[in-house]
Amino acid sequence: MAKDKILVIGACGQIGVELTLALRKIYGSANVVASDLREENELLKGTGPYVSMDVMNKEMLHVQVIRQNITQIYLLAAILSATGEKNPNLAWHLNMQGLLNVLDIAREEQLDKVYWPSSIAVFGPTSPKRFCPQQTVIEPTTVYGISKYAGEFWCNYYHQRYGVDVRSIRYPGLISYKSAPGGGTTDYAIEIYLEALAEKKYKCFLNEDSYLPMMYMPDAIRATIELMHAPAKQISVRTSYNISGMSFSPKEIAASIQKHIPEFQLSCESDYRQAIADSWPQSIDDTVANKDWGWKPEFDLDKMTADMLGNLKK
Ligand code: NAD
Ligand code: AKB
Numbered sequence: 001m002a003k004d005k006i007l008v009i010g011a012c013g014q015i016g017v018e019l020t021l022a023l024r025k026i027y028g029s030a031n032v033v034a035s036d037l038r039e040e041n042e043l044l045k046g047t048g049p050y051v052s053m054d055v056m057n058k059e060m061l062h063v064q065v066i067r068q069n070i071t072q073i074y075l076l077a078a079i080l081s082a083t084g085e086k087n088p089n090l091a092w093h094l095n096m097q098g099l100l101n102v103l104d105i106a107r108e109e110q111l112d113k114v115y116w117p118s119s120i121a122v123f124g125p126t127s128p129k130r131f132c133p134q135q136t137v138i139e140p141t142t143v144y145g146i147s148k149y150a151g152e153f154w155c156n157y158y159h160q161r162y163g164v165d166v167r168s169i170r171y172p173g174l175i176s177y178k179s180a181p182g183g184g185t186t187d188y189a190i191e192i193y194l195e196a197l198a199e200k201k202y203k204c205f206l207n208e209d210s211y212l213p214m215m216y217m218p219d220a221i222r223a224t225i226e227l228m229h230a231p232a233k234q235i236s237v238r239t240s241y242n243i244s245g246m247s248f249s250p251k252e253i254a255a256s257i258q259k260h261i262p263e264f265q266l267s268c269e270s271d272y273r274q275a276i277a278d279s280w281p282q283s284i285d286d287t288v289a290n291k292d293w294g295w296k297p298e299f300d301l302d303k304m305t306a307d308m309l310g311n312l313k314k
Contacts, residue, residue: 003031003071004027004031004071004072004112005031005033005068005069005070005071005072006023006027006031006032006033006070006071006072006073006074007033007035007064007065007068007070007072007073007074008020008023008032008033008034008035008073008074008076009035009036009053009055009061009073009074009075009076009077009098009102010035010036010055010075010076010077010078011034011035011036011041011044011050011076012034012036012038012039012040012041012044012179013036013076013077013179013182014174014176014179014180014181014182014217015076015117015171015174015217015220015221016034016036016041016076016179017041017043017044017178017179018176018178018179018217018221019074019076019221019224020032020034020044020047020048021043021044021047022221022225023074023225024047024048026225029047029048029049030048030049032048032049033048033049033050033051033064033068033070034048034049034050034051035050035051035052035053035064036052036053036077037052037053037054037077039052040052041179043178043179049068051064055075055077055094055098055101055102056093056094056097056098056101058101058104058105061101061102061105062105062108062109065105065109065111066109070109070111071111071112071113072111072112072113072114072115072228073102073105073106073111073113073114073115074114074115074116074224075098075099075102075114075115075116076117077094077098078094078095078098078117078147079091079094079095079144079183080144080181080182080183080184080185081119081121081142081144081145081183081184081185081273081276082183082184082185082187082272082273082276083182083183083184084142084143084144084147084183085142085143085144085272085276088143091143091144091147092143092146092147095144095147095148095151096147096150096151096154099116099151099154099155100154102114102116103154103155103158103164103166106158106164106166107158107162107164111164112165113165113166113167113228114155114164114165114166114167115166115167115168115224115227115228116151116155116166116167116168117168117169117170117171117224117240118148118149118151118152118168118169118170118171118239118240119144119145119148119170119171120132120170120171120172120173120212120213120242120280120281120284121140121142121144121145121148121276121280122138122140122145122148122149122152122170122240123136123138123140123145123279123280123281124137124138124139124140124141124145124279124280125139125141125278125279126139127139127281128281129281129282129283130281130282130283131283131284131285132242132281132283132284132285133242133285133287134237134241134242134285134286134287134288140279141279142276142279145279148170148240152168152239152240153239155168155238155239155240156238156239159238160238165232166238167227167228167235167238168239168240168241169220169223169224169227169240169241169243169289170240170241170242170243170284171215171220171243172186172212172213172214172215172243172244172245172284173185173186173187173189173212173213173214173215174186174214174215174216174217174220175189175190175193175214175215175216175217175304175308176190176216176217177190177193177308177311177312178217185206185212185273185276185277185280186212186214188204188205188206188250189214189248189253192204192250192253192254192257192266193257193305193308193309193312194312196257196261196264196309197261197309197312197313200261200263200264200265201264201265201266201267202254202264202265202266202267203267203268203269204250204266204267204268204269205268205269205270205271205273205274206250206268206270206273206274206277207250207268207270207274208249208250208251208254208266208268209249209250209251210249210250210270210274210277210278211247211248211249211282211283212247212248212249212277212280212282213244213245213246213247213280213281213282213283213284214245214246214247214248215243215244215245215246215297215299216245216246216299216303216304216307216308218298218299219245219297219298219299220245222298223243223289223295226293226294226295227241227289227293227295230292230293234292234293235292235293236288236292237288237289237292241286241288241289241292241295242284242285242286242288242289243284243286243289243295243297244283244284244285244286244297245297245299246297246299246300246301246304247282247283247284248301250266250268251266252301253301253305254266256301256302256305257305257309259302259305260305260306260309261309
């Protein structure tokens with residue numbers, strides 16, 4: 001069997017940097033090619049091969065896949081919820097065409113596996129607010145959510161029709177300290193830690209009681225790798241899996257920070273992102289991911305806060 005050779009597209013983003021480093025530990029540095037439109041991220045420099053590439057340029061992507069003997073693609077390039085609402089056409093175009101380019105090449109070159117993340121943004125105001133199940137009413141109201149839901153069905157289609165082994169997770173809002181977030185509604189939960197350390201206060205763009213599903217990056221990276229390593233016969237969902245980490249509001253994350261920085265103060269002034277947050281569920285039911293491939297989160301809010309603050313101080 002051919003050796004695994006992975007291409008990560010969007011490797012310089014919030015997830016891409018950490019996922020690329022984790023994959024390089026598993027598969028060996030030379031076997032994980034990082035790629036992005038942007039300049040190579042500082043944390044990736046010297047850790048393995050890097051190519052500058054636009055996922056919208058299908059020909060160039062195809063050449064790279066053949067030239068580098070790629071067997072798996074992790075596609076992370078996308079426009080997230082808040083930025084998407086500012087430029088809906090661009091978000092739709094990148095989020096759809098980027099995925100279709102990758103799925104087509106995976107089919108033509110008979111790649112072993114493809115990973116593509118969806119989001120809790122597929123859910124809309126008519127979905128259940130609490131413990132939102134895997135299969136339910138799904139009527140997204142953001143362009144980002146619409147593109148993710150359509151993407152899920154393209155993944156399912158390429159699997160059913162062409163046998164492409166494409167796997168996907170609906171990530172909650174991800175919190176991390178290594179690379180900056182890319183324009184999401186849940187980004188406040190990263191900014192709050194940075195401002196707590198720098199200014200001892202933070203003005204949040206969501207109301208203090210806006211509950212959202214969230215996850216610490218180490219759990220998200222582990223979930224991704226566990227899903228990709230699971231035997232194909234265990235994967236019953238070819239659209240995208242719900243996974244859950246934790247749920248909290250700005251008021252609760254502030255209280256968790258105050259256990260370490262008692263003088264920290266939260267104020268709130270909601271903007272256009274409030275409507276996006278209000279359209280999403282507050283918590284997620286991940287029973288199916290747990291049953292199929294054993295998913296279980298490790299981090300709760302207080303454990304994440306201690307780890308975030310400890311690492312940011314360093
Ligand atoms: P990000 O914005 O931080 O990173 C995306 C990367 O893609 C950037 O480095 C960007 O330069 C690159 N990119 C953009 N256009 C490109 C193009 N045309 N060609 C090549 N690269 C391009 O995003 P992220 O937070 O790392 O998210 C990665 C994926 O995970 C996305 O699909 C996103 O929807 C999904 N997701 C993220 C979260 C989260 O909280 N971060 C939650 C749910 C789902
Ligand atoms: C966003 O807020 O857009 C992302 C997501 C939940 O997909 N973090």
